[in-house]
Amino acid sequence: MTILDLKDGAALVDQASFTRAVMEASAPVPLGLVDQDNTPAGRRFSVYRNNVAVSLTEAMHSAFPVITKLLGRENMDGLAGIFLRAHPPSSPLMMFYGAEFPTFLEGMAQLNHLGYLGDIARLELALRQAYHAADAEPIDPQLLASQSEHDLLAAAVTLAPAVQLLCSPWPIHAIWLMNTEAGAPPPQTGAQNVLITRAEFDPVPQVLSAAEARWVSALQEGASIGEALEQAMQLDTDFDLGPPLTLLLQGGAITGLESRR
Numbered sequence: 465m466t467i468l469d470l471k472d473g474a475a476l477v478d479q480a481s482f483t484r485a486v487m488e489a490s491a492p493v494p495l496g497l498v499d500q501d502n503t504p505a506g507r508r509f510s511v512y513r514n515n516v517a518v519s520l521t522e523a524m525h526s527a528f529p530v531i532t533k534l535l536g537r538e539n540m541d542g543l544a545g546i547f548l549r550a551h552p553p554s555s556p557l558m559m560f561y562g563a564e565f566p567t568f569l570e571g572m573a574q575l576n577h578l579g580y581l582g583d584i585a586r587l588e589l590a591l592r593q594a595y596h597a598a599d600a601e602p603i604d605p606q607l608l609a610s611q612s613e614h615d616l617l618a619a620a621v622t623l624a625p626a627v628q629l630l631c632s633p634w635p636i637h638a639i640w641l642m643n644t645e646a647g648a649p650p651p652q653t654g655a656q657n658v659l660i661t662r663a664e665f666d667p668v669p670q671v672l673s674a675a676e677a678r679w680v681s682a683l684q685e686g687a688s689i690g691e692a693l694e695q696a697m698q699l700d701t702d703f704d705l706g707p708p709l710t711l712l713l714q715g716g717a718i719t720g721l722e723s724r725r
Contacts, residue, residue, distance in 0.1 A: 520544065520548045520553070520561070521541055521544040521545065521548070523558045523561055523562070524540065524543075524544040524547065524548075524561075524562060524565070525537070525540060525544070527558075527561065527562045527565075527588065527589075527592060528540075528562065528565065528585055528588050529588070529644075530584055530587075530588055530639075530640055530643045530644065531565075531569070531581060531584060531585055531588065533643045534578070534581070534584070534639075534643065535581075543569075543572070547562075547564075547565060547568050550564075550568070551564045551565075551568070559592065559596050562585075562589065563589065565585050565589070566581075566582040566583070566585040566586045566589065567582065569581045569582045569585055570582040579634065580632075580634035580635075580636065580639060583630065583632040583633075583634050583636045584634075584636055584639055584640060586630055586632075586636075587630055587632075587636050587637075587640055587658060587669065588640075590628040590630055590658075590660055591628075591660060591667050591669065593626075593628060594626040594627070594628050594660045594661075594662050594667035595626075595662070595666065595667050597624070597625040597626035597662065598625045598626075600624040600625055600626070600716075600719040601719060602624065602663075602713075602716035602717070602718060602719055603718050603719060603720065603721055605713050607721055608709075608713070608718075608721065611721075615723065616689060617688065617689050617690030617693065618688055618689075618690060618723065618724050619688060619689055619721050619722060619723050619724060620683075620686060620687070620688045620689070620721075620722045620724060621683055621689065621712075621718050621720065621721055621722070622718070622719045622720030622721075622722070623683060623684060623712075623717055623718065623719065624661070624662070624716060624717050624718075624719050626660070626661065626662035626667060626717075627659075627660065627661055627684070627712075627715075627717045628658075628659075628660035628667075629657070629658070629659055629660070629672075629677060629680050629681055629684065630657065630658045630660075631655075631657045631658075631677050631681075632655060632656055632657070632658075633655045634655065634656070635651040635652060635653065635654055635655070635656045636656050636658060637656045637658045637669055637670075637671050638650075638651030638652065638656065639651050640669070655674075656671055657671065657672040657673070657674060657676070657677035658670065658671060658672070659671075659672050659676075659677070659680060659708075659711060659715075661711070661712065661714075661715025661716065661717045662715065662716070663714065663715050663716040664716075668715060670711060672708060672711075673700070674699050674700070675696040675697070675699040675700035675703045676696065676703075676707065676708040678692075678695050678696045678698075678699055679692045679693065679695065679696035679703070679705070679708055680692075680708060680712075682695045682696070688724055689705075693705055
């Protein structure tokens with residue numbers, strides 16, 4: 465198909481109107497849109513519009529496989545159709561499509577009884593973002609081991625771009641695991657905090673306690689290890705720095721150490 469710049473006062477097919485027509489099945493074919501024979505591209509445009517909708521729907525299935533499994537493929541098809549009309553792609557890179565989907569799910573009154581769906585979608589987004597994040601060279605763990613306790617607590621860390629942290633009132637890791645691994649136990653009621661690291665190719669989600677999540681969150685915000693420790697101990701006076709620090713090191717999540725003495 466060709467978009468013609470028509471003369472003599474006829475309409476010019478602009479990108480905005482073209483996009484609206486592609487995304488809305490009931491919209492008319494834009495004026496000025498013709499095929500290779502210079503005839504109105506009505507039927508061919510309809511085929512093109514349908515192919516776009518099918519491709520975006522498949523992209524949503526690929527991006528949110530757990531949501532698809534929880535709702536069923538037919539229901540996901542319907543939601544994807546509504547979503548893509550409200551949120552057409554803003555980038556040609558489909559790896560970024562669907563960022564608004566968690567909030568979209570939370571705004572669907574029919575799904576209010578499934579309050580965890582938005583955070584499950586956020587977890588799937590975070591895993592995708594971690595997968596596509598830039599590579600970063602982790603520090604040698606011996607660099608930390610060589611620090612005095614005072615110097616270590618006074619230092620701040622740089623975290624890899626792949627690191628993601630989600631805190632949810634729902635058992636999102638357990639729900640995700642039950643729908644991705646055979647034999648996984650059913651989720652128990654309660655909040656879960658999930659740390660995502662990527663030591664090699666695939667991101668790994670792991671559950672943190674509330675205090676561990678507070679510690680990682682403080683590091684993400686630029687606090688020193690000691691300052692983050694103080695925040696974590698507000699939630700758990702017996703907080704042990706060792707386990708979450710080990711998770712970060714094993715996940716290749718610490719890429720720099722900055723002394724603040």
